[in-house]
Amino acid sequence: MTSDLNKLDATGLAELIRAREVSAVEVVQAHLDRIKAVNPRINAVVTLADGALDAARAADEAFAAGAEVGPLHGVPFTVKDSFDTAGVLTQRGSPIFAGRIPDTDATCVARMKRAGAVLLAKTNLPEFAYWIESDNLLTGRTNNPWDLNRSSGGSSGGESAAIAAGMSPLGVASDLSISLRGPAADTGISALKPTHGRIPLTGTWPREPRRDWHAGPMARSIRDLALAYSLLAGPDGTDGFATVPREFDAGLGASPDRPVRVGWLVDSGLGPIDPEVAATVRKAAEALAGAGIRVEAVNIPALERDNPFELFARQHVMEMKPAMQEATAGHEDRRFTYSKTMLATPDTPVQDYVQAEQGVERLRDGFAEYFQRYDALLLPVTSIPAHAHGLKQFTIDGQTVDAFRLMTPTVPFNLTGLPALSMRFGTSSDGMPIGVQLAANWHSESTILYIASLLESLSPVRDQHPAL
Incomplete structure (x- = not known):
């Protein structure tokens, strides 16, 4: 039994613990053993949480005593190292914060613990959680468990690699433009970026630009995403963007009493898309159609009129650069890739910034119109499958583009605050998810969770794991 624990999802592990078929100590120990075995090659986990086994023992004792337990009682989870964890190193991917130990948990961490989950470890990220690859001067580079020569994505690449490699069943991470969904796609797991503000960001860093940052779960199953989302969502009285009641649209939605309408696209302003990625989206659309979903190819004029990546770039420099200067002042020798790039970028002229703001408003209006006619949109996560480490340009379907363009399919949903989910549905010709x-x-998370659950049941790549 213990040899299979690293392949089970969090919901399955919780069921085994409640059925007394396995103890929380056995589950946590199995994941600690897995970390010891494979993390030296992957470098996804950067800090083990002191007291994980003690917490697991306490969970077993509480259960044996008949105490009321939460839905994740005794199940281990990991957290991206940009989230504060009380008494556990939170170093934000930079030597500037080396040795930093918070006194309190981020709201997300506290809520996971309240549900009975056991904090297992912290996971790697780029410097300050800003970059498309998880690499930094303090804890180094994370490798993709499917191919160690490739990236696991960023900025939640440590979290995605840990879950894909069986070091963790469930994680909490953040997303500014690609950071949950891209790494999930790179490593073959699932991730949910909820509506902006649904999950409080209290205790995470950085916060600028606050309107674009989102927190969300990462997992190996859609049911785990739904469970974690239901536990994490709702106001905490501190984050001013988190205002929607916790009970609103939380969890895995049931089938609606009318046909579900899904549009799909692989172009419409997204730029070049790898043919295998585009083919996977088409196969997913065909699978949904075969299951009774009303599916049709669409285009979204707002995506074609205002390039979301360009809008993001013009906003981002204006809002993040001052915070980056403040965080690194006096530590210029400890700056890494992204802070150097950001601080060397010219300021955005105010007129361009205002035009970008207006472009985002038009993008919101365009999506509002689209969702009057459709329940969901199906599209690529990233332009290509996981790429080799350190690339600054990609050639995609014959076109050479800057590496930042990898986020073109994901950034529209950060700019608009719309919920978006990433899940595996295919495999490249060279074996990458x-x-x-x-x-x-x-606020329609249950809609995409329902559709994703259906798509998961139709997936040609269910229960595939990297060979480590």
Whole structure:
């Protein structure tokens, strides 16, 4: 039994613990053993949480005593190292914060613990959680468990690699433009970026630009995403963007009493898309159609009128650069890739910034119109499957583009705050996972969770794991 624990999802592990078929100590120990065995090659886990086994023992004792337990009682989880964890190193991917130990948990961490989950470890990220690859001067580079010569994505690449490699069944991470969904696609797991503000960001860093940052779960199953989302969502009285009641649209939605309408696209302003990625999206659309979903190819004029990546770039420099200067002042020798790039980038002229703001408003209006006619949008997650380490340019379907363009399919949903989900549905010709992305109307997480659950049941790549 213990040899299979690293392949089970969090929901399955919780069921085994409640059925007394396995103890929380056995589950946590199995994941600690897995970390010891494979993490030296992957470098996904950067800090083990002191007291994980003690917490697991306490969970077993509480259960034996008949105490009321939460839905994740005794199940281990990991957290991206940009989230504060009380008494556990939180170093934010930079030697500037080396040795930093917070006194309190981020809201997300506290809520996971309240549900009975056991904090297992912290996971790697780029410097300050800003970059498309998880690499930094303090804890080094994370490798993709499917191919160690490739990236696991960023900025939640440590979290995605840990889950894909069986070091963790469930994780909490953050997303500014690609950081949950891209790494999930790169490593063959699932991730949910909820509507902006649904999950409080209290205790995470950085916060600028606050309107674009999102927190969300990463997992190996859609049911785990739904469970974690239901536990994490809701106001905490501190984050001013988290205002929607916790009970609103939380969890895995049931089949609606009318036909579900899904549009799909692989172009419409997304730029070049790898043919295998585009083919995977088409196969997912065909699978949904075969299951009774109303599916049709669409285009979204707002995506074609205002390039979301360009809008993001013009906003981002204006809002993040001052915070980056403040964080690194006096530590210029400890700056890494992204902070150097950001601080060397010219300031955005105010007129361009205002035009970008207006472009984002038009993008929101365009999606509002789209979701009057459709329940969800199916599209690529990233332009290509996981790439080799350190690339600054990609050639995609014959076109050479800057590496930042990898986020073109994901960034629209950060700018607009719409919920979006990433899940695996295919495999490249060289054996790398390929994901698809589902987006829905604001506060309609249950819609994409329902569609994703259906798509998961139709997936040709269910229960595949990297050979480590």
